[in-house]
Amino acid sequence: MKNTYLYVICMLLAVSCKKETTRATNVTSPNKVLKVAFGLNKEKQPFYLVKKEDKTVIDTSYLGFEFKNAKALKHGLKISSTKETTFNETWQMPWGEQLDVVNNYNELKVDLEEENEPNRKFSVVFKVYNDGIGFRYEFPKQQGVDEVLITEENTEFNLTEDYKTFWIPGDWDIYEHLYNTTSLSKIDAIAKADHVNLAQTSIPNNAVNTPVTMVGKDGTHLSFHEAALVDYSGMTLGVDTENLGLKSILVGSKRNDYKVKRKLPFNTPWRTIQITNNAPDLIESNLIVNLNEPNKLEDISWFKPMKYTGVWWEMHLGKSSWSYGMTKDEKGKWVDTGKAHGKHGATTENVKRFIDFSAKNNIKGVLVEGWNTGWEHWIGFEDREGVFDFVTPYPDYDLDEVVRYGKEKGVDIIMHHETSAATDTYTKQQDTAFALMKKHGIHSVKTGYVGKILPKGEFHHGQHMVNHYNNTVEKAAKYQVAINAHEPIKATGLRRTYPNTISREGLRGQEFNAWSSDGGNPPEHLPIVAFTRMLAGPIDFTPGIFNIKFDEYNKTNQVNTTLAQQLALYVVIYSPIQMAADLVEHYEANPTALQFIKDVGVDWIQTKVLNGEVGEYVTIAREERETNNWFLGAITDENARELTINFDFLEEGATYKATIYKDGENAHWDTNPLDLVVETKEVTNSTKMNLKLAAGGGVAMSIIKQ
Template sequence: MKIYISILVMALALVSCNSEEKKVTAITSPNANVKVDFNVNSEGRPFYTVQFKNKTVVDTSYLGFEFKDLPAFHKNFIIKNTSSSSFDETWQMPWGEQLDVVNNYNELKVELQEKTSPERFLNIVFKVYDDGLGFRYEFPKQSRLKGEVYITEEHTEFNLTEDYKTFWIPGDWDIYEHLYNTTKLSEIDALKLANHKNLAQTYIPENAVNTPVTMVGGDGTHLSFHEAALVDYSGMTLKVDTENLNLESHLVGSENRDYKVKRTMPFNTPWRTIQITDNAPDLIESKLIVNLNEPNKLEDVSWFKPMKYTGVWWEMHLGKSSWDYGMTQDMSTWTDGGTSNGTHGANTENVKRFIDFSAKHNIGGVLVEGWNTGWEHWIGFEDREGVFDFVTTYPDYDIDEVVRYGKEKGVDIIMHHETSAATETYTKQQDTAFALMQKYGMHTVKTGYVGKILPKGEYHHGQYMVNHYNNTVEKAAKYQVAINAHEPIKATGLRRTYPNTISREGLRGQEFNAWATDGGNPPEHLPIVAFTRMLSGPIDFTPGIFNIKFDEFKKDNQVNTTIAQQLALYVVIYSPVQMAADLVEHYEANPGPLQFIEDVGVDWETTKVLNGEVGDYVTIARKERGTGNWFIGGITDENSRTIDLTLDFLEENQTYEVRIYKDGEAAHWDKNPLDIVIETVALKKDATLRLKLAEGGGFAMSLKKK
């Protein structure tokens, strides 16, 4: 990994607590717009405040912990020492939204000690950036607190000063697959969503929200709360005090133990993050979350290639084919003459069809779901341990022939591991499963964790599963395998440390349009996602549905966007792996729009967010690595709108062939979603364009150097 600049100035200040007036400590961002003040009150309770452009956005907010069998960390502290430093570097992403990332912050470290027995120590470290801050707790080595520590709750407050317009999903301990709600902070009611009919494994114990949660103030201040570097800890939800406009950390627990986190001294917690901007586009351009993670530990990951992919997936959600082979025999009798149900999708002939299509249209991979035995037995069974293995194919899937054919055509096969949330089975088989991938030269796997976690009593977002997901990434790296996780823990920037963490679901995705009974994802969904979930990391949303209505399969379901918006999502919703999710026949029937999927990049040198408002619309331009070509995507909610673009980011004295895919005059996400106009023009730097986006619509543009 190449690092351009590194400037570190340590110990700019060392302050003793002996003088009363020196107990107040403060640190500002490099541009001085963000300021953090820290102190302890008369009871010795530690607290902090945050100002943005001289306005208090987080008022007195207290910090502390509760432990099993130990006194709490919440008061009787004194400030022993403080130190500050500055850091400035530019590091490079091996893949990502941009090549160069500036990591520039001022740091404040506060060393606390209890002034009464047992006089334990706790450090709090703040890193303050121009676009927000992160802070974490450090439990230093000490004789008064050693061995294993059992945390029953973390009390980190965010005491807000305004009843912000808030974009939120409930603090579900199992999934992030809820629609976003838009309410005032004081009107959040997560408990009303506790019995969602489409989400069987959901668990919402109290009025809390999952992060990232994004807020917009009356003066245009934008805040987003999340966490970074979630390692060996429980995921954090935020309890909502609607009367006092206060958020407080609430860790995900387990039914199997009377604590939420077990750590061995010394240790650090994840970073608690607040992104702060005065406009919506800067939230997306912020790299605060990845910057708060450790540098790349894998060094060379050139074996992973960002790619577009097709696959045996959408047809199963539509009901055209099935994951399971359809046999009723015991799984040990696959070779004893069993026959298929006739709808099994992952058969050799069908996969070859996707390979042929991908090879023809500049698509690098094919995902194959339902290739391995066990699918007949995994849904609805209480004990799913041992159902799947990850090396045994169904009789109609010849993995040797499929891989050989893919290599002949220059198309990679993407592995699929659905664990059915049976974590012990998957953990035991990972070496064998990843070794099989290594044998065939497969470098990407989509993992899945549908269902209640096994062992019983664990939740998807508790410490047990945080460790399982992260350990899987580390194990996969040893076999040069990259992980695209579904039903995952939240993204917290660990893709910097382990760049084989390439993408994840972690949101209400495209499949809800095919089978949800509540109308699917409304047009406002993705204009919210871009400013919430996408702030945490790449999203495997699976765009590119051309057959919007799919009446021949499911008359009561559809995708609630125009076809132009489906194209725009390849630019707007970032991932280094982007699926062309629809059926081959639907693409072949629409060669005009298909050209954009064929052309669009997946790995970017530069990203610019040209405009946007949370929940309403957004336009993003990205410059492709290696070619210098630009691609632009814009989407809107249920409201039509006209936007003006100035192409001032293009190269001087360079002419571009610009192909524009835009909503037609009669386009509408429901009434006429397939109305699209495609036109080609030649443009240079500073050219201006006016584009009309239909209700639930969008536009996509390719700008290729001539």
């Protein structure tokens, strides 16, 4: 690699008289800290490398494609032209972590062409920001090539040290794995292939899913992901543990012997590398959303960010069920009794109870799961097509009355569409389902894709499903419906282009604490998630569990945080919709802690990440759009710690009342999770405060201008 690097430097400095060579084969970030060099080796194979000041971050890394219907496209190329441009704009998020977003980068476009027949052409485009890079391939319209069948995209990311890496396996079906923390050289994804708590899993390679985040010995932080994933297959990253490299492995299909089918012209998704000096700057980066196209919907005023309650957690606890008439017989087999078994959760009466509670507590939505017929027939069935119709309620759920009652109380109903991964059924019925929502003025839906994808042979993260998820968002927009997808494809910043993409799951969520046999999510889980999965986009994590132990439902499981951390999550884990996930009776029993949920915002003018280390702790402050109130959340892993907070983000000269919800003196995520102390203090932008976080604990704070 050293010889190749020297060759690149020589090439960049040389003055060539040949027309096919480039006039410039490097580009720097606006602040001159990052530099991308591009070149061809002796075999005329394209490669790039990335430097941060004097440090090589990405060493010589090759680019290319393999096809079913043509020879590989990676050797025998020439540079036909290059173009450099600079771009700087400020655009506004209709909802989000901030209002104004600066999009400033320098771009290098390199046009490549085969030296010999069939003289195929493509370009590599680099956008270099102050906090990272994005690059993609662009295939123009050209003679002799109408369509390509891609069997693999060979994009390399070769590293220069054995980074500390926070990763989940490159599963083709789910992202619901606990994060692993190892050196890059010790990654073993195949060892995670058998997982008792997961409904479906496919881990065919020693690869990781993205975002995957790394920390270097000198404090350099890297996170690898992709942006604008449209009509393409999701990318996992194969790991070369010996040479410390990553290489793209696209998600495939058992129905096809190729991974991507595209007609020309087309662009691939952006391959992204966030590069920062510290962990907080990763969260503050807007690289992923900036690499997406501007808003295509224009008016999104019909969607309002909000908090919501719902018929959900009680089902995971076993208090109620999704189905109306399904129960287990004496042999433990699920059978349909044909009549109500008395545990159905989505009843008119129960939903009205949630509506009443929400109306009293500044919560604007209620999610209703298990409202529609079909839940008796989807568990364990191989052929799930036609099970759900998304318009027919169970006999004990009056949709018209529930919607009417909600409007009377100022509370919106959130629809639920569990597709059971039967995508043909859902695709055919979307117009009918969304029309029903529009009729009732319901503007958001939680979709679900539990189970192996139908048609058989497809995976959740392949091109077929990428298109399904994205087409669903576009179809929903026509009916003024916003999508919160569970069992989704990864977030890649498309919320900028289609802002009705409001949130998604895409991680191991809160529900695993209720029933998983491995003890649930450990205290380190969310301090890792904040610097990995959350970099991709909003997360519907469902925080706010007050009954931490829930022994009356399950004595072997619990939520592995303190109560104070559950409150802090409303600020730390971002989503424009935030669930108050616990049962009504548990909130009513603790009005002191409930007050923070009543007060906390969901839509922000700006976000400040005050401190943090990946997998250890993080503190985030956000300013609410409508009120200019600030809210702060801090969380830690299994280690108690003390953090010093500087309030210099507050308006100069103003005085604020801070209400602080913190771990008590004896708080501990396992032995004493409910020990909560609430106090108030006057603060200004010159205030400094020491926060003590218990093991698995946190601090939540409302900061109101006086």
